[in-house]
Structures are given as structure tokens and as C-alpha cells.
Amino acid sequence: MTAHCLDCGAETHSDQCPSCGLTSEAAEVMLRHRLLRRTAVLLVGGLLFVPASQVFPPLDLDLILIFVGLVFFTALWMVFWIDRRARKGFDVEVLKRIFFGLVPLPWVFAIFLFVNGKFDGARPAAEPARVIGRLSMGGPWLHTRRLIVRSWRDGRALERVPVNNYNYDRFQPGDNVVLQVQPGLLGIPWVVDVYRQD
Ligand SMILES: [Zn+2]
Numbered sequence: 001m002t003a004h005c006l007d008c009g010a011e012t013h014s015d016q017c018p019s020c021g022l023t024s025e026a027a028e029v030m031l032r033h034r035l036l037r038r039t040a041v042l043l044v045g046g047l048l049f050v051p052a053s054q055v056f057p058p059l060d061l062d063l064i065l066i067f068v069g070l071v072f073f074t075a076l077w078m079v080f081w082i083d084r085r086a087r088k089g090f091d092v093e094v095l096k097r098i099f100f101g102l103v104p105l106p107w108v109f110a111i112f113l114f115v116n117g118k119f120d121g122a123r124p125a126a127e128p129a130r131v132i133g134r135l136s137m138g139g140p141w142l143h144t145r146r147l148i149v150r151s152w153r154d155g156r157a158l159e160r161v162p163v164n165n166y167n168y169d170r171f172q173p174g175d176n177v178v179l180q181v182q183p184g185l186l187g188i189p190w191v192v193d194v195y196r197q198d
Contacts, residue, residue: 004093006031006086028086031096038103039079045106046072050142052110056117057162059181059189062144068109075102116184124180124192127152131175134168135160147171147194149179167194 005012006027010019017027049068058064078099082092133148145168146160153159161179163171171177176197184190 003091006092007034009093009096031086031092032083035079035082035099038100039076042072042075042103042106045104045110049106049110053113054162055114056120056184056190058113058116058184059159059161059191061162062146062160064109064113065142065144068106071102071105075099075105078102112186113188113190116186116188117182117190118185120182120185120190122183124182127179127181128197129159129161129177129179131171131173131177132158133173134171136168147177149177161191161194163191163194171196 003011003013005017005020005022006024007022007030008017008020008027010017012018012024015024016022017024020027022030046068049072053061053064053068078095082095082099085092085095129149129152131147131149135144135146135148137144145163145165147163147168149159149161151157151159171194178195178197180192180195181189182192
């Protein structure tokens with residue numbers, strides 16, 4: 001018996017919820033169904049976020065990837081945690097709310113990054129930079145290719161500029177390049193393209 005109904009979240013001190021009428025056993029089945037549905041939404045959001053973040057790649061893509069990755073795996077881990085606690089008869093109301101709050105975040109971030117680039121009407125700024133390193137990581141799904149340049153922004157030493165395969169292959173450390181950067185509709189600067197400096 002739990003202090004909150006596993007299905008509707010109403011306070012209950014008997015085996016049958018006074019609010020929705022479900023027994024604690026039936027409420028547990030409902031909870032499991034909801035967890036499964038939300039987990040599916042989370043997984044699809046996580047899968048969509050990766051390509052969506054590369055259409056208009058933000059300058060700080062690595063930080064954003066780490067943050068969304070943390071949200072994604074925390075939420076995924078919470079599914080198992082909530083399920084285990086519910087089985088043991090512990091209260092899961094707060095955990096459930098946190099989990100339901102985390103689920104849409106990969107979708108929200110994917111939409112943010114897309115809107116940020118898609119509807120950015122500003123003129124791109126040209127930032128001259130010198131390539132000091134390159135970085136390529138990941139597997140078939142999440143493949144990160146970065147050019148490392150000294151930063152032109154205050155308080156930052158280096159920029160890890162996301163680039164496509166073409167730009168990754170044609171630039172080497174020591175090359176002078178020009179980065180085309182736009183401020184982003186939502187204030188998240190993103191990289192349009194990289195050119196060779198004449
Ligand atoms: Zn209930």
C-alpha cells in the first residue's frame with residue numbers, strides 16, 4: 001500500500017484509491033503502461049535530437065550534447081528505479097513527476113535548435129580563425145567531427161567547431177579559415193560553414 005495512488009497520484013490509505021477507484025494492483029499495471037509509453041516518447045526524442053542538432057549545428061554543440069545526454073540517461077534510469085520502487089510498494093509520486101518532466105526535454109531541445117537556425121534572419125558574421133587541431137569521434141549514429149580553433153569569444157580559450165565530413169577532410173592544423181557564424185534566433189550561435197582564408 002502506498003501513500004499515493006500509482007495511477008492518478010491521489011492520496012490513498014486503503015487498497016482502493018478513493019479518487020480513481022483502482023485497486024493498488026490495477027494502479028500498478030496502469031503505471032507500468034504509462035512508463036512504457038513515456039519511455040517510447042523519450043527514446044524517439046533522443047534519436048531525433050541527434051540529427052536535428054546537426055542541421056544548424058550550434059557552436060557549443062558538445063556542451064548541449066552532454067546536457068541532453070545526461071537528461072536522456074537520467075530519465076531512462078528513472079524508469080527502472082520507479083518500477084523497482086513500485087514493486088516494493090514504496091511511494092513513487094515525486095519520481096514519477098520528475099520523470100514525466102524529463103521525457104519531453106530531448107524533443108524540446110531538438111525543436112529549439114531547429115527553430116534557432118531555421119528562422120535566423122541575421123547576416124552571418126565572418127570569424128577568422130586558425131585550425132589548431134581536429135577531432136573525430138563516435139559511431140554510425142552520433143558521429144562528431146570538430147575543428148579546434150582558438151576562440152574569439154570572451155572567457156573561452158578554444159572552440160570545438162562542428163563541421164561536416166567535407167570540411168573536416170579538407171582542413172588541417174595550421175590552416176587559416178573563416179568561420180561563418182550566425183547569432184541564432186534564440187541566441188544560440190551556430191555555424192553556417194567554414195571557408196579557406198585567401
Ligand atoms: Zn487513483
